[in-house]
Amino acid sequence: DAGITQSPRHKVTETGTPVTLRCHQTENHRYMYWYRQDPGHGLRLIHYSYGVKDTDKGEVSDGYSVSRSKTEDFLLTLESATSSQTSVYFCAISEVRADTGELFFGEGSRLTVL
Amino acid sequence: DAKTTQPTSMDCAEGRAANLPCNHSTISGNEYVYWYRQIHSQGPQYIIHGLKNNETNEMASLIITEDRKSSTLILPHATLRDTAVYYCIVRATYSGGGADGLTFGKGTHLIIQP
Numbered sequence: 001d002a003g004i005t006q007s008p009r010h011k012v013t014e015t016g017t018p019v020t021l022r023c024h025q026t027e028n029h030r031y032m033y034w035y036r037q038d039p040g041h042g043l044r045l046i047h048y049s050y051g052v053k054d055t056d057k058g059e060v061s062d063g064y065s066v067s068r069s070k071t072e073d074f075l076l077t078l079e080s081a082t083s084s085q086t087s088v089y090f091c092a093i094s095e096v097r098a099d100t101g102e103l104f105f106g107e108g109s110r111l112t113v114l
Numbered sequence: 115d116a117k118t119t120q121p122t123s124m125d126c127a128e129g130r131a132a133n134l135p136c137n138h139s140t141i142s143g144n145e146y147v148y149w150y151r152q153i154h155s156q157g158p159q160y161i162i163h164g165l166k167n168n169e170t171n172e173m174a175s176l177i178i179t180e181d182r183k184s185s186t187l188i189l190p191h192a193t194l195r196d197t198a199v200y201y202c203i204v205r206a207t208y209s210g211g212g213a214d215g216l217t218f219g220k221g222t223h224l225i226i227q228p
Binding site for chain 1: 150220221
């Protein structure tokens with residue numbers, strides 16, 4: 001299994017509080033992604049990173065920011081959490097090659113915003 | 115990226131072959147077909163991918179029609195542990211550029227019956 005660790009795995013917080021989710025990898029892969037998964041919507045890309053300090057927005061980036069100061073860590077921050085951000089968040093990594101787009105996913109972080 | 119169409123759900127008897135169809139009639143020449151699955155509460159897992167030739171690995175076989183407008187994922191001897199949501203994704207190869215992840219639709223919920 002790919003070495004991806006998400007933390008925390010479960011978190012309950014209140015509306016308006018800041019939240020940071022961490023994704024840590026031991027594979028030295030260049031690309032990292034944050035997805036959220038909600039019933040009826042499937043997996044949706046929030047932000048992704050294509051290298052240290054290089055990030056870009058995905059489909060549902062509003063209300064989220066990311067940072068990547070080291071290859072192995074990709075942080076997702078909710079500056080002021082809202083109930084609509086209650087979701088399961090998945091981190092993924094990939095090492096891009098010309099003939100593959102395989103993503104490896106973490107086990108997910110379940111966030112509940114009350 | 116080309117759009118895919120999959121049945122919402124399918125049943126298959128344990129021990130039989132599970133054949134999951136996917137339509138991608140607008141696929142472009144440089145787009146690969148990827149299959150992932152997601153077992154309940156876990157992160158998605160890569161299964162297989164292909165461009166135009168049929169592919170087989172230890173998990174499954176991928177059959178792509180000659181016109182590439184559709185494909186079938188085959189699990190040769192389904193077990194109860196194969197119960198999951200299966201995603202068919204079409205995506206261009208990443209070579210030479212940034213990788214912005216994969217777009218997951220709603221997939222097919224495959225239920226293996228004992």
